[in-house]
Amino acid sequence: MKTYVGSGDRGRTSLLSGERVEKSHGRIAAVGDVDELNSLLGALIAALPEKQRELREELQGIQADLFHVGAWLATSPGSSTLEMLQEIGPGRTKALEAAIDRIEAALPPLRSFIHPGGHPTAAWAHIARAVCRRAERQVLRLAAGETAEQPSSVIAYLNRLSDYLFVLARFCNTLHGIPDEVWQK
Amino acid sequence: MTIPSSGNSLASPFTAELLRRSWLSEKTFELELSRPLSFHFRPGQRIRFLHNGLERDYSLLSRPDSPRLGLCVRHLPAGLFSSILAAAEIGTSFTFTGPHGYFVFQGSLRPAVFVATGTGVAPFLSMTRSGVTGFTMLHGVRKAAELYYRPDFCAAASLYVPCLSHASPESALPPGAYRGRVIEYLRDHLPSGAYDFYLCGRREMIRDVTLLVDERFPESLVYAEIFY
Numbered sequence: 551m552k553t554y555v556g557s558g559d560r561g562r563t564s565l566l567s568g569e570r571v572e573k574s575h576g577r578i579a580a581v582g583d584v585d586e587l588n589s590l591l592g593a594l595i596a597a598l599p600e601k602q603r604e605l606r607e608e609l610q611g612i613q614a615d616l617f618h619v620g621a622w623l624a625t626s627p628g629s630s631t632l633e634m635l636q637e638i639g640p641g642r643t644k645a646l647e648a649a650i651d652r653i654e655a656a657l658p659p660l661r662s663f664i665h666p667g668g669h670p671t672a673a674w675a676h677i678a679r680a681v682c683r684r685a686e687r688q689v690l691r692l693a694a695g696e697t698a699e700q701p702s703s704v705i706a707y708l709n710r711l712s713d714y715l716f717v718l719a720r721f722c723n724t725l726h727g728i729p730d731e732v733w734q735k
Numbered sequence: 736m737t738i739p740s741s742g743n744s745l746a747s748p749f750t751a752e753l754l755r756r757s758w759l760s761e762k763t764f765e766l767e768l769s770r771p772l773s774f775h776f777r778p779g780q781r782i783r784f785l786h787n788g789l790e791r792d793y794s795l796l797s798r799p800d801s802p803r804l805g806l807c808v809r810h811l812p813a814g815l816f817s818s819i820l821a822a823a824e825i826g827t828s829f830t831f832t833g834p835h836g837y838f839v840f841q842g843s844l845r846p847a848v849f850v851a852t853g854t855g856v857a858p859f860l861s862m863t864r865s866g867v868t869g870f871t872m873l874h875g876v877r878k879a880a881e882l883y884y885r886p887d888f889c890a891a892a893s894l895y896v897p898c899l900s901h902a903s904p905e906s907a908l909p910p911g912a913y914r915g916r917v918i919e920y921l922r923d924h925l926p927s928g929a930y931d932f933y934l935c936g937r938r939e940m941i942r943d944v945t946l947l948v949d950e951r952f953p954e955s956l957v958y959a960e961i962f963y
Binding site for chain 2: 567
């Protein structure tokens with residue numbers, strides 16, 4: 551099976567809702583950011599210690615969510631294609647909050663800025679967090695002027711996901727006995 | 736506790752029994768499988784067979800309320816799974832997931848243009864059998880014997896144009912047929928305007944038609960399903 555088609559060779563691509571748009575279109579930029587985020591989660595998963603099976607599955611669940619987010623972003627508001635897509639509703643954001651609370655309970659309190667880095671898994675989580683924020687900003691740009699309900703739940707999900715990735719980065723360092731490196735002004 | 740997955744009902748496999756196989760031409764056959772009661776789909780969607788590590792997608796050609804699932808399969812001599820389907824005994828059970836894909840009829844004020852090559856007619860047949868009418872349909876094949884389901888499309892389409900890419904200049908064409916490829920017909924005969932294009936078939940056709948739409952019909956929408 552060949553993966554290439556070639557219909558995008560002149561710089562345009564198709565949305566799930568059928569429109570042909572420039573690849574520089576804001577909707578494609580948002581899809582691209584979410585794709586990049588998903589790929590970074592893949593790098594993080596690949597770097598996790600073998601025994602972190604539950605954490606790996608948790609991250610794979612988030613990767614599945616991001617595919618759904620990408621599909622929503624690739625569809626124009628008002629399109630009947632939306633009826634076929636799986637929503638990322640408030641329940642998924644609540645699940646992230648529960649995971650944040652669980653992870654934070656295992657971490658020392660934080661009162662200062664910390665350097666993004668430490669163990670490679672923590673570094674991947676920090677990069678993913680930063681890209682998640684960029685995806686969120688891109689979705690916000692896209693949502694400006696749109697009244698569809700889904701972008702607001704996607705925005706909430708991405709907002710919480712970046713929080714999750716921050717505590718996860720700290721957790722990854724803790725797992726490897728690496729303390730937070732506090733920023734010295 | 737970890738975050739539970741968002742879930743994917745598509746991942747739950749179904750089992751269906753092969754009920755009938757009928758050959759439409761030397762290389763192409765139609766299959767009928769039993770439809771599991773809990774399996775639902777929209778016209779134009781496809782299923783994914785899981786068989787000994789193989790995964791193969793096929794568009795359904797039946798109506799969603801039919802008790803049987805219909806498929807149109809081109810038997811490729813080097814094709815592992817099409818060979819299995821071509822030789823499977825009636826009564827054989829197959830496992831599949833689905834429905835997959837977003838290739839469904841959207842309906843709009845723009846005229847719909849269906850473009851299929853070969854067995855790419857399958858999703859359009861499902862749509863037609865489900866009541867979609869009034870579309871323009873181009874069916875690209877090499878020779879007239881491959882114009883499967885022609886009566887169905889003639890009855891439902893406002894214009895049905897078989898496009899025969901390998902018809903010799905001296906050969907007689909079926910009524911209403913065009914001598915050439917679908918891309919040539921679209922380029923030379925489809926009036927300017929905004930359309931909803933639905934493309935299903937070989938990737939070369941999808942590529943060529945999509946690029947033509949960008950060039951000649953830029954206000955149109957394009958929905959595509961690639962048959963590999």
